[in-house]
Structure formats: C-alpha cells, structure tokens
Amino acid sequence: MIEAGIIGGAGYTAGELIRILLNHPEVNLNFVFSTSQPGKPLYSIHQDLIGETEIEFTNGINIEVDVVFLCLGHGNSKKFLAENQFSETTKIVDLSTDFRQKSDEHSFVYGLPELNKEAIKNANFLANPGCFATAISLAILPLSKNGLLKDEIHVNAVTGATGAGTSLSQTTHYTWRDNNFSAYKSFEHQHLDEIGQSLKQLQPDHDSEINFIPNRGNFSRGIHATAYTKYVGTLEEAKEFYHNFYENSAFTFLTDEELHLKQVVNTNKCILRLQKFGNKLLVTSVIDNLLKGASGQAVQNMNLMFGLEERMGLKLKANYF
Amino acid sequence: MIEAGIIGGAGYTAGELIRILLNHPEVNLNFVFSTSQPGKPLYSIHQDLIGETEIEFTNGINIEVDVVFLCLGHGNSKKFLAENQFSETTKIVDLSTDFRQKSDEHSFVYGLPELNKEAIKNANFLANPGCFATAISLAILPLSKNGLLKDEIHVNAVTGATGAGTSLSQTTHYTWRDNNFSAYKSFEHQHLDEIGQSLKQLQPDHDSEINFIPNRGNFSRGIHATAYTKYVGTLEEAKEFYHNFYENSAFTFLTDEELHLKQVVNTNKCILRLQKFGNKLLVTSVIDNLLKGASGQAVQNMNLMFGLEERMGLKLKANYF
C-alpha cells in the first residue's frame, strides 16, 4: 500500500483527494494535515464522509509517507517545502501554481499526462496543472503538436463556483451567483502562462496570442471551454490527428455529438468536440474543475508515478443529472 | 410629495425599498443613510440602479422628512431611535423585530394590513412584520378570526437565501446552497412570537402549539409555507370565511389551482390555497420574502399611513420565469 499524506486538508481540492484516496485500492490515507482543524474528524468539515472514515485532521506530519499532496493556497507550497522536509523517497504532488513554470530552481514535472506521460512516470516532484489550463491545453495541444498554431487563438471558458475556493466572497454569495453570469480577468488570467509553456513545448515557434475570456457561471462544478483558430486542413484531418494524439489517453475522449458540461461532472474525464466553420477549427472542451482540473488529475499522476494502472481509483460515477 | 428617508441603506430590504420608492408617484427619496458607504452613489451597491438615479448614500440625517424607514439589524432600531430624534410629524416604519411585540413601552402598531388596517391608517410608528410571520399568519388568521384554532398547527416553510441577509456565511455560500436543502431552528424560530400575538388578537383563547419547521431552499427569493390543523367544517365553508376575511385585501388572493412560489416572486402579493383531507384543513401560502415579507409591505403600510391608494407604487411586474 502507498502511504499518502495531505497538507492543507480543509479546502475543496483536499476534500476531493480524500474522497478518492479513501476508496483507492492501493492507497492508505496516512494523515491529513490541517492547522485549523487538528483533532477534529474529517467528516466535521467534509460532512459527506460520515460513516466512511473516523480519521481526524492532524497538525503533525509524517515525513516518511510515500507521497504527499500539497493542497495549499498559491505561494504557500514553496514556503511550506522550505520549512518542512520529507524523506528522500517521498514523492511530492503540488496542486498550487508554485512550480508549474519550468525553472532551473526546481525539478517539478508539469503533470499533464496527455503531454508528459513518460516524464511523469519518472517524476519525484510533480506540479499539477490548473483547471482552466487543463481544459484549454487539451483543446489545442494536438494543433501545436502538428505545428498548426500560427494565428490568434480565441478562447472563452466558464467555471463553476468551486473554482473560487472555499473562502466566502461576494461573487460566491448565493444571492449574487444564482441565475447570474459574468466575465472576469479577461485577457489576463494567470493560467495563460502554463498554457503557453505547454504549447511551446510541442511547437517551439509558437507565439500566437491567446485571447482568453474566463467567466463565472452559476453552477458549482465544471469548466466548459470553446477555442477556435484559423485552420486550413479538413475537419477529417483534424479529427485524425486529435485521435492520434489522445489514442492512449486514459481520460480524454472525442465525440461527434453535441457536448455539454454534465457529461464529465464528478468524473476525471475530458471530452472534446471538433467542428469546422469556414476557415476556423472550433474545439469544445469540458472537464470537472476539481477532478481532471485538480484532485483527480493529481491521483492520475500519482498512479503514473507509482507504476499503477492509470485509472485506478478514478472510475467515478458521473453526477450526470 | 412625501419626503422619505432610509436608515441603513446597503442591505436587501433597503435595496428593495429604494427600487420601489424611486418609482413611487407620491414619494421623493430624500436621503439614504449609510455609515459604511457615505458619498458613494446608490448604484455602487445596488448595481442595477445604473441609469436610474444619481443619489448618493449619506451619513447625515434629515430629521424633517415625512417618513423614515429603519432597515437595521434586529436590536439596532431601538438603539438608533434612542440616539436620534426625528421631527414630531415624521412617521417611522421599522423593518426590524424590535417593536413587533406590543408593549407599554412603545406605541408601534403591528403592520399587517390584513389584520390591522384601521390602526395602521392612524399610526405614526409602525412595526413591519417578519417574512415567515407574514406568510404563516396570512395562512391561518381567518381560522382564528372564526375561533377555529383549537388544536395543534403544523407548519413547514422554506425561504430563499435573501432571507439570511447580505452577510456572507457558509449556508449562503454558492457551493453549499446550490442544489441543497436543510431545516434549521425547528420549533424555535423567533417569528413564532409575532404569529402567536396576531392569532391571540383575533382568538383570545388561542393557546394551541404551532409546530414550525423552517427550511433553507436553494433559491434566492420567496417563502412557500404549508399549514394544517384539525378542522370540522366543510371546505366550502372555509373558502367562504377566507374569502370574507380577504375581501378587501389589496394583495392577498385565493386560488383553487395548484400553487407555486414563482406566482408571487417580485410582487407584493400573497396567494393562498385551501384544501381539505380527512379532518384537516391544509393552507398553502406563498409570498416574496423581500416584498410582502418586508419592503413591499412597508410601502403598503406607508400608503395606508398617508391616506394613499394602498397599491400605489406596488404594481410590480412579477419575475414569473
């Protein structure tokens, strides 16, 4: 059994990790570290866990675990690792933005399995991608793989309220969010950096603009993204190289039918649809922001890092309706 | 024109009052007092008001207005009136709980027009009823009027998230409330006192228990209540004395059809439905908690206090879908 620890146990991504790991056949949840909740049972915060486990939050860390997941606010993972040292064999999966940009100062591998599967298998330190970055990168990576991103890319995506975290705020207040919709951080979302880095990895000459408008939707979970760009080939050719790119993917699939968000909610899947209109290729992409966009992908990466079957523990029943 | 002031201008009830009074043909909105927002335009908080008015919040009070509405937290109206004095002719409409219970210490009239219309017309100080109290009292007052409340009353009601006010809290966080439902304050809700007082006013020997379970619904506005009790007469008799009781009501109506909440959302109406099953009379009651349950009823009371047509300024387009 893989002994696993979680640092920062009270938020959404930690909650989802706990739910997955409790049922993972090869994992034992060794500890869940929380500075705010020590001594309380996990189900005092993650209240659906009544009857599932009697584990309590702890303020002590077992540095000998096989893997540790960092579910900390952006900027805090770096700080935490500077102050705490794990055993030499402990693998680290970080869910924050802190190590997503390649740098000489760290050896974290960017954990998008569809892009970096072999590197992930050998990684000891893994930077788990952002939710928007996952949805958008999966929509356009096959284009960059084929050197076809030569013009501006136009992306519009909408995320659920869990994307804003557990902190209370005006735009996650029920009476504000209910039946509402709004754009935010247009053209300036922080995930653009990750996406650019991944595109350049496959198409080094890539320097097209990505015009990205993120939106707040009045739902709890999921990301729905559309991306289009100029594309001279046929739709059939596009379908073929997308098919080839995702042939060995465990969770990313293509469809020819109308696509909607709830096809993936509460699963680790990404579903993509390709369409061509005039000289544009339109790709629609849907994921669950907390699973394929966070904790599910983290476990997928863990499976790869430990040589387990990639889908282990991740055959989740969708919450389709 | 009636010069009107509002004390405590940033919350939901103040917002609804402002929206109504700006379009009221006989009212001029003289000032909106807010200690937190002075100098800012009303539309900086009530952002739908862009293009409607350039009025700003003020931290000064005009004590010469004809009417002032107190939109303060429970307990704060009493304190505010102890510290601030209006002119002798200023009428006061208080939306808090502070003066709803009759007492020798104050001369506020309980402002449920269906119960106290004549007293309201002559009132200088008015205590506006609570939202649950309004929905439930209107459901059962005709029974007490006819001396028929002799057994326990069973009430279940659900309120929207605006009922919890503008303060951020876990149970109004979008990800918690969305697609959720929960009971709270069962058998102990603070509005039971008001309801009991009104019932006793019409049926002095009333001492039946009111078993009241309030619930949090995953919608923004409105209250849906069901109330039943033992009743020996026929349904037709009940319909007749309900009809008589509400004959001159401006906003309370009976229906024989299935009733649902959105029939009254964004209006000042209450709609009631009567049914009989075995020896029980079931009454269903729906209101908008912010209008008939708060600000709309406050303006209805103001209209009565100033001798205006009761529906003036309150012919609101429903938000039926």
Next chain:
Amino acid sequence: MIEAGIIGGAGYTAGELIRILLNHPEVNLNFVFSTSQPGKPLYSIHQDLIGETEIEFTNGINIEVDVVFLCLGHGNSKKFLAENQFSETTKIVDLSTDFRQKSDEHSFVYGLPELNKEAIKNANFLANPGCFATAISLAILPLSKNGLLKDEIHVNAVTGATGAGTSLSQTTHYTWRDNNFSAYKSFEHQHLDEIGQSLKQLQPDHDSEINFIPNRGNFSRGIHATAYTKYVGTLEEAKEFYHNFYENSAFTFLTDEELHLKQVVNTNKCILRLQKFGNKLLVTSVIDNLLKGASGQAVQNMNLMFGLEERMGLKLKANYF
C-alpha cells in the same frame, strides 16, 4: 388611451407584454388572442396575474385596435397577416424574425431605438429585434458608426432558458439544464443576419466576419455577451464615442465597473462595459432577453410610435437578487 391587442398570447413574450401593458398608464389591453386558450382567464396560463386582471383569452380579433403585437412563432407572422387584415390605422409590432430583413416586399422598420429612433417614430409597421441581435448590436454599433469595424469580431454570448421558448425540450428539462452549460449553433446563429444588416447601415463597407458562439446557460432570463475586435484608438476615445452614441438612449448605459447579468434582469436596460487589452477593444453587454431583447423593447417602440415618453410603463423594478 391606446387600445392594444396581442396575437399569440400563451408564450413568454406575450406574458411579458401583458404584464407591462396592464400597468402602462396610456394603454388599455383590448384583447389577447389565443387559439389554444379561448375563454380562459389570462391567469390560467400566466399564473402570477391572479388578482391583477380578469381578462380572458379570446379567439376573436378586434381589427380596430390602435396597435397589435404579434407574438407568433417565426414564419407565422407573415402567414397571419396574409390571412387577417387590421384597420388602416392599426400599427403593427411584430416580435418574430419575419420582417427584420429589409426588403422591397414590406415596409417594416427595424425597431432598435438606438439605431433607428426617427424611423421608428414614423413607423406603422415595426419589426422588433431578436434578443442576441440586440445585445450584440448594442455592443458594437458605435464602432461601425465610426467606421472602425475592419477586422474580425469575436462574440461569445450566453442566454437563459426562456430564450428557448415555452415548448418542452431536452435542453430545457430541469435535470439537463441545472448546473449545465453548452454551446450551440456556433458560427451559424440566425441572428447574425440582423446584426450584419445593422452594422452595414452605419458602416456600408463593413464586411468583417462575426465569429459568434451562443451558449445555453443554467439560468432562466438574460443574455451576457462579450465582443472584441482590433481597435487602434485609446480606451478613452472609445468611451467617448460610445458615450456620444448612447447619449440620448433611454435604456442603454455605460459602466466602468465589473458588470454582471443580474444588473439588468427584469428591466428594459442594456449596460455596456468597455475595456482595452493590447490592440483589442472588449465590450461586455448585458440585457434581459425577454424585455430589452423582446417585449420591453416592443413597448419602447410602441411608445415612440405613439409619441409617448420612451420609458413610459417600463420603469420596472429589477430582480437584482
């Protein structure tokens, strides 16, 4: 008083028209024609109208009314007018797509007041714009007015479920739509024609592509649209010519703050926000699809056609939360 008739009274746009006209100070609702509901009271279908009116649907038409509103399915207005003739002085406001494209075969004026106010004032036959067309045209018309639409325009918009009409369908089934999101009719929405016609009216050399992705949101009312295109001037210049363009608008306003859909829900307003990023001008636009996008604009047009104050009967209380 203006005597008004409505043809096709059971749908959403007819419902909204009825709600507005019942409270319009210069209008008498003369008849509501419905082939499916004759003899039933309006409130049997528009159930919020209990207590407001006892008018019944009729299957007879009064051809002498001053104005008639056609709330028929697309294609049916033409057919209806071929089979039914009104008096020579009856003005006709059609809410369908049938007469929105200029043609030698009819004399309908396209009823977007911000574009055609003078023509509307003199119109006897008026084609009321589509909801997406209204939201998008208002976002970009000032650019075409200044000859600045020289590059592709990128539009993404989301509409509420009322946009799909009252017919039951899979994508308006609650369990499908709840917490869901999906794109549809990408690059091919039928409103592109109207938009193109309006842009060409102000900028005859306009021939840029409009890349338009409409989406289904999980809310009931409203449209939120973002539109961007290349723009070489400064943001201040843009704000100035937008300000000039909308200076005399009764319902279209600019804001410098974050914009969200519920600022306009249940009102006849359009609010616009301008931002500049790199060489792109981004315009966000929000309307209520049933009011400024349909019935409210129809009444606004009626007011203009009859020389009334443009906002008469349209000072609606927002359903802000």
Next chain:
Amino acid sequence: MIEAGIIGGAGYTAGELIRILLNHPEVNLNFVFSTSQPGKPLYSIHQDLIGETEIEFTNGINIEVDVVFLCLGHGNSKKFLAENQFSETTKIVDLSTDFRQKSDEHSFVYGLPELNKEAIKNANFLANPGCFATAISLAILPLSKNGLLKDEIHVNAVTGATGAGTSLSQTTHYTWRDNNFSAYKSFEHQHLDEIGQSLKQLQPDHDSEINFIPNRGNFSRGIHATAYTKYVGTLEEAKEFYHNFYENSAFTFLTDEELHLKQVVNTNKCILRLQKFGNKLLVTSVIDNLLKGASGQAVQNMNLMFGLEERMGLKLKANYF
C-alpha cells in the same frame, strides 16, 4: 461473475444502475434492453459514458442471466413478467411499485435492507422500495420497532426533479422549476401504502395517521424529509434505540450535527438526525432519491441476494459541492 440484465434502459434509474454495475467488481453487464434505442450505444443516451463502454442497447433478452433489473414504469413490470419468462435461477429485482405490497399472488420480498435483511438474502424476487418511502421509513422505523408510534406522524419532504422521471413536463421545465417550490399530492402520495406496511410489520397495532406533504424542490437529486410525532422518552433513549436499530446498517448513519441534503447526494447513504422539542421527537432524514431511493438500493439488495459484501460497488464519491 454475476451476469446482469436491465429491462428498460433509457430512464434515470437504469442510467444509475448502468453506472454502478459497470464498475461493480463482481458483475458483468450482460444486456440492456430498450425497445426505443436498440442498436445504439449506451452513451448515446447516457452521454457521460463516453469512453467507459461500447455496449449497445438491445431489443433481445438473455433469459439465462443471473439477475435482471426491471426499470419500467409503474404497472409495466407485472405486464412484462406476464409476457416474458426468465430461467428458473434468474433473480428479479423490480424497481417499480408493482410488487411492493405483500400479496398472496406473488413472492416478492420488500427490499429495505434495514427492515428485511435476512429475507432479502434468501429472496429470488425483490421489490425495491420507493424513494420517499425509503427516506421516511428509515426516519421512523425505530419508533415502530419499539412500539412508540401511537400518535399522528407529521412528515414534510422535498424531492429533486429527477424524482419526476425523464418525461418532459411543465413542472420539470427549467423556467418553471428554477428558483421555484411547490407542494403536490399532499396527504395522498402513493408511497404512504408502503410506509404503512413497513410500520405495521414492526408494530402490528400501528394505526396512526401519517400526514405527508411532498414538495417539488428546485434541485436535481435528493430527498430531504422531516418527521415528528409525540414521544415521551428522552432524546438519549431515542438515540440509543435508533443506534441499536441501525448498528449493522451498511449505509444508514446518525449524526448530532446540522444535516443537509448534499451530505448524501451521489451516494447510497441515508443520514438521520434526532432532536427533541417539548413532547415531540423530530427526525430529519436525507437520501439520494436515485441511489438509496432507487438504483443504489437495488444493487445493495443484489449484493445481499448473492451473498456479496453489502457495500460492494457502492463506495461512491459524493458530489458534495
């Protein structure tokens, strides 16, 4: 491996069964019979199954399967079994109401494991309980077990839109249901019969009225029920006999904290909370109507009927937010 077939594969309960059985370690999904969809892949209807399975709906039945689940409309199971015969060893689990009432004419066991576990283990024919019946019976059965149901029981429960099935209808139209609430079938819901039968099984002299008001909530999944009745003991005594009653339950748990619906959504659990007010015991009960209230409980029963661990295949990740 247990070979399983499903009759009537296009509805919600069939969809949930398929999702569970595809991941059940001891089950092979042998066929999914559908008269409307033969030859189409399951994911053409249950569109979240893309990438999970290539199985197609069939219009042929394998009568040799080990277990068959009937997911047919009420009344149709009886008809189906009259027209189709399975092998002598095929066990039948019926999700309709057809066999829930004991009768000399059939040998179906009522499949509420908390009530009938031993009988279920030996059953060949099983009638799976209704959703409201499950939530309400689990709330009050320990009282009847202890002979304490001597007075009227007052039950109010709210169900999500999936409770109404996949058929399109006005009350499941998005624009109707969104932000709405309504009572229906008050005092007359068809599940009262099942509940009464179960109570009498434990307390043969039970003849108290159950006053039951079901409601339509504006959410997709789940049932939240409150039930109260006169009770003379202490709260601690009640907790003790509830604890004893559910000691060996695989999915039914007690909590002392505030309870809300999303603690159980997308799981097979029931959580109960006990409170005492005056002389009343109040029990709150929450389940997922499609899982513990339908397909999850069907699989739980199948596990018992085949001697498998009761929770096998049912360790589902909650959709807590």
